[in-house]
Amino acid sequence: MRLIATPQSMTFEAPLPLQSGASIRGYSLSYETYGTLNADKSNAVLICHALNASHHVAGVYADQPDNAGWWDNMIGPGKPLDTDRFFVIGVNNLGSCFGSTGPMHVNPDTGRVYGADFPVVAVADWVNAQARLLDALGIEQLAAVMGGSLGGMQALSWTLQYPERMKHAVVVASAPNLNAENIAFNEVARRAIVTDPDFHDGHFYAHGVVPKRGLRIARMIGHITYLSDDVMNEKFGRELRSAVNSATGYKYSTQDVEFQIESYLRYQGDKFSEYFDANTYLLITRALDYFDPARTFGGDLSQALKRAICKFLLVSFTTDWRFSPARSREIVKGLIDNQRDVSYAEIDAPHGHDAFLLDDERYMNVVRAYFGQIANSLGGAA
C-alpha cells in the first residue's frame, strides 16, 4: 500500500527577522508529515529541500496517485528513512513557488503582489522559519535533520543555529559554501531570467506573462551541471534526434534540434518553465550563493563548526562536480577538528549531482543503516 500524503499549511503572524535586516510577517509554510510522532516526541526527522523541490517529500496524494514525493525512494514505510519508525516532516521554504509564501503572493504591508520585492532570504532564515514550525508542532528536539544539496546546507545550518535541537544531521551531496564556478552557473541562470523581456523587473505577474525563455535557459544550464559527463554521453552521446537522408545524417541547420541532448534539454527547460516561478529561482540561487557559515569566522570552517554538537552522516558522490566530494570532505575535516561524531560515505556513483535523488544500493544502505542505529537508540518507542 502506498503512503498517502496530505499537504498542510500553517500561518505565522509574528514578523520573522531576516539575515538581510528586513523581516517578513503574515507568512505561511506548507508542510507534510508522515508516520507517527511517538509519546516522548523523540522520533521526528525534518527534511530540507533543494532548489526544485517542495514539502511533498514522500508518498502520493490520494487524488494524484502518480504525484510521488521527490524523495519517495528514500522515505516511506520500510524505506531507508522508515516512516513506520520515524515521524518525518517535509516543509516548503519561504520564497518558494510550491505553496509557502513566495513572490507570487500578496505582501500584507502593501496589499500588492511581492514580485521582485519579496525579501531576499538566506539559508539561516529558512532554518529559523522551520524552527518556528517545529515549535508549533510541539517538537523540541529532532532525532535528525536531513537534506541533500541546498537541503544539506540547511541541515548543516540547523546544527549551528540550533545545536541542541537535533541528535543527528544527515548531509548529502552538499558543501560548506559555493565556489566561484558554482556561483557563476547561478549567475548565468539569473541573467537568462532577468534579461528575458517578459521578466518586467520581477513584476511580470501584473503583465500577465511569464519569463519562460529565461526559465528554460536557467533550467538547461542547471540540468547540465547536475549530470556527469559519463552519464550524458551514455544516455545521449552524439545521437541525432532524426537523421535525414544524407551521408552524415545531419540537417545542416543552426537552429533546428539536431542532437538528442538538445532535444532533452529543451524538453526539460519547457517543462520547468511551465511550473517554476522566475523570482523564486532568483531567490533560491541567491540563498545558495550567500550560504557560508565560515564567513563570520574568517573563513575558518572548523571554528564555525565548533557550535555543532550532534552526530553527523555525510554522503557524497564521486562524479558530482557541482557539489564534489572534496567539498563534503571539508565539512568532515571541520567536524574531525572538533572531535565530533561523524561518518562519511563517498559513493562511487556515475550520476553526478543527481545521484542524491536516485537509487544506488550502497547509498540507500548506508542511510538505512544510519537511521536504523538512530531508531534503535530510541528504544523502539516509536
Added chain:
Amino acid sequence: MSDPLIMQAIARLVPQGARVLDLGCGDGALLAYLQEYKGCTGYGVELDDANVLACVQRGVNVLQLNLDQGLKVFADQSFDVVLQIDTLQHLRNAEVMLRETARVGKIGIVAFPNFAHWFNRLSVLRGRMPVTKRLPYQWYDTPNIRVGTFADFADLACKNDLQVLDAFGLQHGQEVRLWPNLMAGTAVFKLQRR
C-alpha cells in the same frame, strides 16, 4: 583482522579512554571493541563499500577515504593512538603512511603478517609462496601488494626516526617475545616520534 584473540592483544596496547584513529578499520570490529571495553572514541578509515556499511551498522564512526591519498583531514597529534592493523600490506606507499601515522597520532600501533615466520621461510625454501591463515591468498590473486618482515619493519621505523616503545610477535593470539621474526605469524609494533 577479526580474530578475537588478536583483537584483544592489540586492545591491550591501547590506553583506556584513548582517542583512536583506525586506518583500514575493516568492518569496525576492533573500534567497536575499543569503544565498548576501553571507553575509546574516534574514527575508522575504510575504502571498501561493504566495510563502510558494516561500520555504520555497528554505530562506529567511519570515514570512507583512500589512504593512498594521505591523511590530510587529520591534524597533527590529534589522536592518542593511530592503528594500522593489517593495513600496511595494502598501501602503495607504506613509508609515507608510517610517517603520517606518527604525525597524526601520539602513539602508532602497526600490525602486519610477518613474512619471516618460520613456516613462510620453509615454504619459500621449498620454492613456493606460502598460503597460511595470516597470508591466505595465492600469489597470483591477492589484495596484498607487499609482504614484509618483523626485522624489515624495525629498520623502517629506525630510518624514519621513530622510537619503538614495544615490539613483539603474535602467534595463536599469544605474545611472542623470543625471536619474534622467526616465531610469529604477526608482527606488532608500538611507536612514537622521537
